[in-house]
Each structure stands twice: as structure tokens, then as C-alpha cells.
Amino acid sequence: MNFSKFYAEQFDIVYITEDVKNNRYTNFMKKIIPEVPKRIIKDKSSVPQEHLNSRTLLVSSPRGKTVNRCPGSRGHICCNYLTVDLYVGCTIGCSYCIMQSYLNFSPIIVYVEVESVIERVLKIARNNSNRQIRIGTGEVGDSLLYDPLFNISRDLIEAFAEEKNIYFELKTKTNFIDHLLTVERKGNAVIGFSLNPPVIIQSEEGSAAGLYERLEAAKRASEAGYLISFHFDPIFYYDTWETDYKRIIDSIYHTYRIPEETIAWISMGTFRYPPDLKDKLPLREFFLEEFIPSKDKKYRYIQKIRSRIYRSIKSYIKHYYPNLPIYMCMESDAVWHNVFGKLPTEIPEIHDIFIHAEGV
């Protein structure tokens, strides 16, 4: 893959705030896309209105807290994931993405000042030495889509490698992992792949990598010594959902032969959406299923259907990977009981995942 060409085609202009103009990640980016015009600006608000869109790249330093808890969802159980917002925004263009409803008029932002992030994460990990700290950069953007352009993740992986309780996850819908394969000290770094059947990827996941490209990347990462995670999220309910999702699990096990011990966890989450997403998008076929409003005001499939989907996918995963931690993202107590028979903190394999880290 020619990343110089790829990124040069993505961006019309790069704005760099004064404070990071000599940052090494900024310099790395300049070498990859020398032909894209660059302007130094005082701060983020200086980006002119006509460039407030995803064809603009803004390189800056973060303001406020660099490490946050996953915002969670009222009335739903959150896995207490910690997030680092390094890459904000995404040009993959998934039709169901919540960012479609609120990040339309923003440039792609990359926060390159990572020393403070490293310091903060290490502090949290040391203050919670008896707990698993799961932290990732894929909450408000794809962790790896712009990483070959800045090469930030490599340093984060190495910085966290010595801490036994940090599970640093890079969640992606790309297969841009090759620049990370040569990292020597990987620790518990996890490369996470969001998975969906090819029919969904083709119709709803914009320019994301195909399913088999992602699985091949997972295989390469696993062979290079990374932990892998898979996220069946969002799961769609349609005529052939059951066969299609099962086929993915078959592929992971039979075709790509990813061993159980290299998979850190698998998560599941059925499609859900905030009410304004439906208003902002042209009517997509997936909106035509039956949804009910949940406690967090998002719309979800009927509880009985969600439970059925989770039970089916979980049992199929367990068929191949009996000891793997599997959990659900943003689900209610009722669905946890329907699917697992208990709450996550009562399930030994995932108990650690759901324990709160202190001092975040």
C-alpha cells in the first residue's frame, strides 16, 4: 500500500497548531505527505469555516483530560473501558456511525502530544496494580486509519509494554497493521478488529477493509506476537444474520486458525442508534427493523431478539473457543441475565474486565 498517495488523496490541507509544529509525529506526517499544503495556526479555532470538513487534517495538542472513561450509556452495563482520544473523526464513512450525526462539520483531528497521555496511563495503571486496565484509542475515530501517517501507536505500545496490567487496544476496521509488526516490546497490546459479514461491509461500511483483509491482518498481528480482539459490533439483524455471523466465526477458527490464547476478548453489541441519526441519514434498510427506545434514549432491537442474537453468537464462539472472555457492549441487566444467566461481575472470565479503575 502506498500510504503517501493514500493520505495525499484524503486531505486537501493540513493545519498545525503552533505548539506542535516541531513535534516528531508532525514531522513524520510532513514527510509522508509533503505535497499537501500545510498552515501553522494559533489554535484549533483558527481553522477557517470553509475548511471545517473531513478533507482537512488538523494536528494539535489535546486540551483537558487526556484519558477518560468510556461515556457508557444510562441504564446499560459498561465495561469500564478507558479511552484516549488521539484520532478524532474518521473518513471510512460507515452509514450507521454515530459520528455521522455529530462530526460532519469538523476536520480530522490528530492529537500528537502523547507524552502526557503516557504519563497519565502509567499513573492510573500503577495506582490500580491489582486491576486490569483496558484502554484504547478507537472511541471517536479508528485507531489505525491514520496511524501509518503519524506512527504514534508504536510509541504507546512500547511505553505500556512493561506494565503487566495495561491492555492497550487499537481498534480498527482497516488492515493497517504492518507498521506495527516490528515493534519489539509489545506487552499486552491488543489489536482489535471490528467484524461484520461481507454483505454488511459492502453496503454499510464505506471504505473499510473487507472482512477477509481484516482477518488476514488479525492473523499477521497474532503471528507477530500481538493479542487480538474481535468486536461483533454493531451486529445487524436481517434474514441471514445467523448463518453470516457464524461463517465469520468459522473463518476465524478454521481458515485463519487464530489460536485461543492470542485472543484477548470478543465483544458483541447489536446495532443501536440515537434518534437523530435516523433523521440525518437517508433511510437505510437497517432502520426498517423493529426498534424500541431504551433507557439511554437510543433505539435498540426488541430485547427478545437481542437476547436471541447474543445467545446464538456466544454459543458459536464458545463452541470453538470455550475459555475466551466474551462480553456484551452496552447491554441491560435483563439481557445479561437472558444471555449469560448472570451479571458480568459474577462471571469469572470477564470479572476483571468489568471492575472500575480508580483515579481516572
Add this chain to the structure above:
Amino acid sequence: MEIKKIKLTDLLKLDSIFDIFDYQYSTTEIEKSLQKNSLPWEITGIITLVSKDLYPPIPVSNNIIIWGFTLLRLSKAISKEYLLCRILGEQTPVEMITTALSMENRAGKYSMEEQARLFKLMGNLKIQLDLKETKKITPLITGHFDPNWTKRIQQYTKFSPPLKSLVDNNLIDYKTALKVQDLPPEIFTLLDTDKLSFSERRIVLNLFYEIVKRDKLESSRAIEEFFSIIRSKNPLRVAKRKRFPKLSEMEEEYRALKGKYLKGKGIEIELPDHFEGDKITAKFSFKSKEEFQTRIKELENLRDRIDEFFKILR
């Protein structure tokens, strides 16, 4: 700029391309009412003012009357000889539109049809609104800066006549109309009924649109389906049942269980809203110890059946 008295006969010869706004009464109607001495009170008031020359002078530029067509009609009906006009110098098309809208002074109250006529006039005058002009003109039309005004009106002009009529008569909102515009026009003619409130009409149409898309109904099948909804006793309920068959089935199942196990037992079983949750509520009341005992016995009988209710949630 000067104010001039111009003979009505001369004024009526001038260009009237700006005659685009709705008016309540035509000249003929006013003439007829005058003969019968039955003019509406608001017209009587204006006629008095017009006859005393107490009205804003009619703006005229380049032999084009920019505003004041209601005054012209009234004057014609009462055979007034002349009207006061303000003769403006050379005006750009945007200036003329701005003058017309400012004098009309009905921001936020123009019907979609009037806005469509205004848009057409702008096209005839070769006006293409840039950002600066949009900021100047749209507040005079909609009451606020509306960068999407042009796009919206263009979309409205593509609506089928029955859909336009629903929007113009405030029977459905523009947003709903935009969403459902590709439904067969026959469907919109069936909606012109008092059977539904504004809000019910909007919901039924939105639900029906999603049914058509989900089931990929062809035009004739869609019309048939809509006919069966709208002619039913309760169109809203029928539309909901067709749009949400699984939820409806669960509701049916719940109703059937209640009928089977709770009828006449004095006990109510409530499942959580939208069948979302895992708690079932049992309710009962009693007036005596004996009645209390009966309820307890009924609850005990229900114990073996309660899983059937839980099944709906799992």
C-alpha cells in the same frame, strides 16, 4: 426617489411580475361585495384608508410594480382614479426582491406555494443567491437565516400536486412530505380526511412509508395497502401493527395470556414497557381477609404459569 400620483389605468399597464403573493379577495369578489354592501370588515377599513390616500406608496422601478397589488385590486374595485407611487431609480433584481419582501412584511408566514412562486421569480430575474444574499433575503422570508432555503424550495417544487396540496393546507409538515414524496400520489389524495389529527396523519404516513420500503411494495400494491389502513376503524393502530409485526405479536401474546389466566381473578400482571427489562409486576387489591385469601390462592395457581409471561421477555 420621488412620490408621484399615477393614474390607475397607466399603472395597470406596467409589468406585474412581482404579483406573486396570496391575496384573500379578487377584484371581482370585492366588486360583488361592494354591490351587495357586504364587504368583510378588514377590507372596509383598507378601502377607507385607500380612499383617503393613507397607504404606503407603491414602489415602482423601471416600469415594474414591485409591491402593492392588493392596493391595486382594491383601487380598481372602488374605481379610484390614481395611486401614490414611489418611483425608485435603477434597482438590481435583488434590491427589488428585498423591497417587495420588506413591504410585504410577513416573514415566517409565507405558504410554501408563495415561496415557490418567489423562487420562480428569482429564477426569471436570474438571481442566484450566494451566501451574502441568502443572509440578507432568507430572514425576510422565513424569519431567520436559512442556508437551505433554495434547496428546500427546489425540493418542494418537485412534489406531486396532491402532496403539495397537503403541505399548503397544513395537513402534513414539510419534513414528512420530503420523506414520503416518492410514494404514489394517489395515497396523498386519500389523506385529505378529518379522520386523523395532524399528528396522527404524520405518524401514519411515516409508518406507511417504512412499510412500503421494507416490503418493497410496488405502486398498485402500496395503494391497496394504504387503502386498507386508511379505511380501517383505527388507521393509526393498523399502521403500527403492520410496521411492527413482532412487537404486535408479543402484545397479542401478552393479551392472550392475560385473558387466559387472569380474567375475573382480580389480579393484574404487568410486563415492562416495550417488553424491555426482567421485572414483572403483579397487582391486586382486596376488601376483606377472605378476598385476600382468594387472591393468594389465585397467585399460587398463577405460579406454574408465570414462566409463560417471562418467555415474552426472554
